[in-house]
Amino acid sequence: MSDMDNFVKLSAALTGIDPTKLAPSVDPINIKQEFFDKARTEAGPTFSEALTVAGNTPANTLGDVLLNQSGEDLRFLCRSIMLLWFLGQWITPGDLKRYAVPDPPASPIPSLVISSKAYTQGWIWKVAQAHPMGDSNWHFGYWNGPPPSLNDFIGA
């Protein structure tokens, strides 16, 4: 397994989105590389540790192991990676830790949209059975009827 394979495995376990959707075999957009690079740049050693855990852990327990059995550093880095996939935004593990308390700071949590592609590839829109605001590939009038099923958006 390559580091990227482990990254996709880890990402699928955390997000609940099928790995073939996150990283299709034909992947001209290749947003996974952008997220991989961002996480490695921001959190090199911890990121390497997360990839190692991913390589050594079955997919069906990987999410729980990463988030609940591997310490705070891995937990908050994994949450940062999840937010990359869903929103295209980098929110630092440190800030996530500061806000994950009963009485978090009042100001908005600092965040950074890492690229326009990261925004338009955000998975939260698909989980809502919708499209990114400002980036619809659908046609006139589609909103008058129901969307495709959730599984069509995120399933295998």
Added chain:
Amino acid sequence: MSDPIFDAVIVGAGFSGAMIAKQLALAGKHVLILEAGVEIPVNVNEFMERFYTSNTKVEEIPYTPPLFDANGKLIDPTKLNAPRPTVLTLDPTNWKDPKQSYLIQNGPLAFASSYERIGGGTGRHWLGTSLRFVPNDFKTKTVYGQLADWPLGYEDLEPWYRAAEAEIGVSADVAAQAYHGISFPVGYAYPMPLIPPSLVDAAVAAGIAELGIDGVRLTVTGSPAGRNSQPYQNRKACAGNTNCIPICPIQAKYDPSVTINDALATGNVEIRYRSVVSEVIVAANGRITSVNYLQYQDALGPKTAAGSVQATVFVLAAHAVETPKLLLISTNGGRTPNGVGNSSGKVGKNLMDHPLYLGWALAADPVFPYRGPLSTSGIENLRDGDFRRQRAAFRIEIGNEGWNFPIGDPDTTTLDFINGMNDSHLNPNRSALFGTALIDAYNSKLSHQFRLGVLVEQTPEERNCVTVAKQVDNLGLPRPAIQYDLSQYTKDGLVAAKNAVSQIFASMGAAEFTREPDDNDPAMFPVTIDGKDTRIKYFGSGHIAGTHRMGTDKHQSVVDSAQRSWDHPNLFVTGSGSFPTIATGNPTLTLVALALRTADAILRRDLRA
């Protein structure tokens, strides 16, 4: 080379300026437009890139001058050329800070709307709603003893409404719009068919089928939209990008750059960008002879040139804050100490908006928001009625963008369920989820979200005003100072709006999540409803109006019904600033109709062949 004497000089390249420029140019008149902001780009790629990569996506984000410096901090407006307001300076910490807020807000409440200074004007970020006003909107004083009458009526504007609908390209259904006395000539059809309603619209319509408020049965009506339902003016049909505000990525929504480009194509129009008019010059005989302007190259750079241009006719079309400010700062070396066109003393007075009440809920069944245009329908039944004797009327806009407007979703909910937070109020147990549990949480919440926005008619009051601040911009031009409050009549309308929204949600079986604002929010007021103390927050609608009101009495108004200055016969002061009341519809169609009517008046009287 010195300039010729133009037939018309127009200040501002937004809706009104574009409309008048095109009509004069088509009649062969030589027009110069002076626009404070930057040019209309060949395509919207730069705007889209700024929108996509910004972590806040408010209405001003795609446009210029820039709001943020390299560190992500708001740029001090003192350092900017042609700065503009932003809704990002409406929190308790910055709304009165002149280093952050371009408008000098003097309270007591916050003026919550913004506008653009760019080619295309605030029309770059409008929603597209193109409602006609109802006939009684023009005569509320006569009919209800409230607000003010207009110097013209629905019947006077009707042909100009049709002309405006053609120029903008409005998609709507005539039969559905014939309410509250709105009438159309027999056989009239809007330029394009109605844009189909959303599933949110359908859920609201089904949910309120049995609901009456103030004795009025409510219905959902498809909104006339300046948005293509089929190809029109060489622009595509709407693809439902759910992004009309701040920007349609495919220009299926009309914006004034369309008309500016038409005007330029005549060969009779010249436009100078980055040209900020600094004074309107009056001759001893009362006619306007010229306007002076300052030029710059870079948003943060120095003044690069200054000029003065002469014309037969002058049209101010810089929207309802910059236009009165320009009139007020035009003191002509002390010859017009109260400004130009201001013998009535009404310039800058009667500032209005539609204070917007926002309510949000989860529908009982999925309504699949974040799809389609931002809004496709509204509830128009409460725009007129005898209740206008007691409280402000309103329309209710149904939103298709989930809780994006109320809480910045989907971002807020996304973060909550990953990081065990509850800013959305959808995660009271502060669960931190992953995998399929996370997907289920997101899908079950996001697919049920919707919001209602209620646009409440605001009383024209002289105490609500634009004046000249001592603070300046980078060109040394004074910034606008704002004084703003809500009348009891308007507050009573907002209370009725709040009650109506809660009744609609209850009637639909929807779970309401509307929040009470903080007690230090500058855009809220305390109120007691049924013995319970609460607070009501209002948002700006961007419907800035009233600051150079039209009327029949030159002592009580700034312009006549043709938007001609009472004081200066060759000066036209145009836009929603001419509205005596903000009325019950979104203002753009009416201000465009007025602009086309003004262009006709200019061609008939001032620039006859």
